[in-house]
Amino acid sequence: MAGMSESTSTQMGMHTEPLTGRDIKTKFTLENEGGFAYHFARDVDFNRRAEIDCAELEPTEINRQIRDLMDSGHGSIVIRNPGAKHSLVVGILNRMNIIVEGSLGYFGCGLLDGPTVRISGRVGWSFGENMMAGVCVVEENAGSTFGAALRGGDLVCKGSVGSRTGIDQKGGTILIGGDTGAFSGFMMQRGRIVVCGNAGKNLGDSMYDGTIYVGGDIRDLGVDAVQAELTDLDRAWLTRKLNMYELLPTQGVGHFTKIVAGKQLWSYDNLEPTEKKLVL
């Protein structure tokens, strides 16, 4: 088992030193009262659906109404007429469904931990910033700093995104159906970025760790970013992940280029928390 683990992590371009150090994750056990949820999480029913018409509402009021609906047990909320307003659907630490019919402005869906969000339109700068867990899918384009400091979950944009995608990313997965701009993966520390289209200049500049996959052209690589071999495990993972969000290119993923950090810091490994189980 140990040998297989070592082989697996090596194949994925990761190093094999023992995973040690502090662990700040909360440990859940089946005996915990309240199960696996946070003590402050609302008990929502996914089959209870409600709508908010945002046309005449300020962002603060819209976010308050989302919380009120969660308090009353609604687990599926539809946001209508968001009008590209800023800072909507933020700070939600629950498993639940949110459907945004329209576009969001800046800082949409920040600080999430758990929800599944689908946006039919476009999103502005800093979408999904600091997300811990959950899924956000944007059907159109997105602005710059998409998924900044992302820590977990899947952040998906089916169109193209602006610059500095995944800046300071600390975990999770960013999937882009189109192109991404300059400085994507800048100071990335963990997690994965997948770009089906082209990537702008300085890709992965100053990245500490993590992996970037690009299906199209890369204008140039940043400092410390290097090309690595695309393995069978990479291909399997890309195929499964892109398929999940209907982004799998017709020609498959064999043409993707894999980019990793050329100089890893001693205290970093690039295993996702879920992958640690494979090697421990």
Place this chain on the structure above:
Amino acid sequence: MCGISGLIYRDGARKIGGEMTAMLQALRHRGPDSTGFAMYGAPGPNEYVMRYKVAEKEDLDGGTRIHRAIKERKAAVGAVLEELGVNVLELDEPTEYALRSRIAFDGDLKRLADQVEEVEGGEILSIGNALELIKDLGDATAVSEVYGLGTFEGTHGIGHTRMATESDVDIRSAHPYWAYPYNDIAVVHNGQITNYWLMRRQLEREGQRFVSHCDSELLAVYTAVNLEKGMTLEESLRRSIDEIDGVFTYLITTGNELGMAKDTMAAKPMVLYEANDMVALASEEVAIRAILPHEIETSDPYDEEVRVWQA
């Protein structure tokens, strides 16, 4: 932080004054100190519109003497115009200190501008065949109401909401900037130009004059000089990305064009909506939604991207 916006119609004039007001009001949170508009109406042959001021708004708080001084300054400008053979076809005074003159003039624009600016408190905001540049303290709605911009008809325009960071809250420091003394060229800019003094001194050595210490004005004069040398607007915008240091996104207008350039870092925001009949750009999509409330497809221009649209 500041907010900028631009609007151009490809199929004739519209009531852009009201639309620009709505767009800039939606960006109020990016800068509530002052608001400015540079809009392009119907050009008249051998006619110019001159927008100028003879005092700052806050000067009015300085006692009763300023009112007499303003009257004297207006008379002095009138004397200058008469001396230069300027035929004043129309004179509006939307405020006590800011005026709009429609003039017939076939002389040297620089001489006209220089002589009006020699009058104490005198500052030309713009002279153009089609350009009218209006800026004052307050948000877009307040400025638009005072200057009656809601009914302004034209083909294109740019605007700016300012958060004062490095200079005073006054009209002189408000944007947009006219490319003194070039006909019909104006700029709005979001960012910071780090080789401002180097570039400015170079242009001053070539005989150019600056009316402010704002780095945005550099972009207007720089572009005007490039156009005078025979470059197209697109060529000038591309060159600016190599020659201008710093972080910037700027919009620049001529009598029939609207151009956009974004720096190499793409550090300043811009959202673009492009349709067959019009193009709208703004620092935030919420400004475009102020005039197009339905769902629209927008995108962020990338680093080093340059675009030019024709009216």
